[in-house]
Amino acid sequence: MLKKALSISIVAALMTSPAFANKDKTPPPPLKLKEYREKEIRDLGVYQLSRRLDVMSSDTADNIKRQVEENIRQKQQDIRSPDQKFKPLSIDLNNPMVQHVVKASVNYMNQIVVLDKYGNPWKIKRVGIGATEFFGHEKVDDHIIWVWPKKKYKESNIALLLEGETKPINFKIVEGPDNVDSFVELKIQGVSPNSNVKEFEFDPLELQASTAKADVNQDAMLMADGITPNGAKRLSVTMQGSELEGITAWSYRDEFYIRFSGSVISPQGKLAAPPSSTGINLYRIPRIDEILIEKNGLLMNGVQIKNL
16 A cells, blocks of 8 residues: 555656646757758868869978978988997917907998908908808908898807918907997918018018117107107096006007007007016007907907097
């Protein structure tokens, strides 16, 4: 009985609600739908076609071409711009444990020239690369090879078997974005079989030129005493980021001068002042940022010369 009474109350409430109370009022107007939809679509197609057929101004066409060209440039241009350097390396055939390093970079070629100690070409019999999938090579002359990296951030080693030798020379090649040794001069500390120079006749002259007749001037004498002359600029000598003690270096007349107790192995250093009785000598070397030296009986590879 209670449920029936509750149902009657709900129905009565609904009948008196605003929705039912407004049933006699005017209904809302119907939606106004467009009568000629087909015509509108046709007109839109004609408008789009007319825009395509309109003649484009020369300025607009040039701007579009420039934008397309700029998009192609940004897509194709490599973000790398490595420094290209000349790298002389002095190779001692009797010391195969020295690890020389040649720096390469994708899109750039390393030209490697092999000479004897007098500057004569030394013929290459065979060339071997450890990872041919990462580096390619071509022998373009008897004493010249081209090497190029195929992939980024790879490394390998190169072996060269020279004419008249039974042991190959080896060096490491490393790909990177910052530096490329675009021209590498491998100067072998020996005489090529095809050399016209007779070693027993030339060696005394070479010894004389490197000692008694060293390129000595007043500025070199000052550097030999550890003094920076006018026109010279002090350089820092580091290895693995740490400053090397007992070594001073200068930049002077487009060459580097380095003073220490030891010897410069690669590139081969030339005495810039008479030998010192203290064992501290001054060497003149080409402008190169990485050298190999011998100090206190130890070979030190990757020694870097930089501005202070």
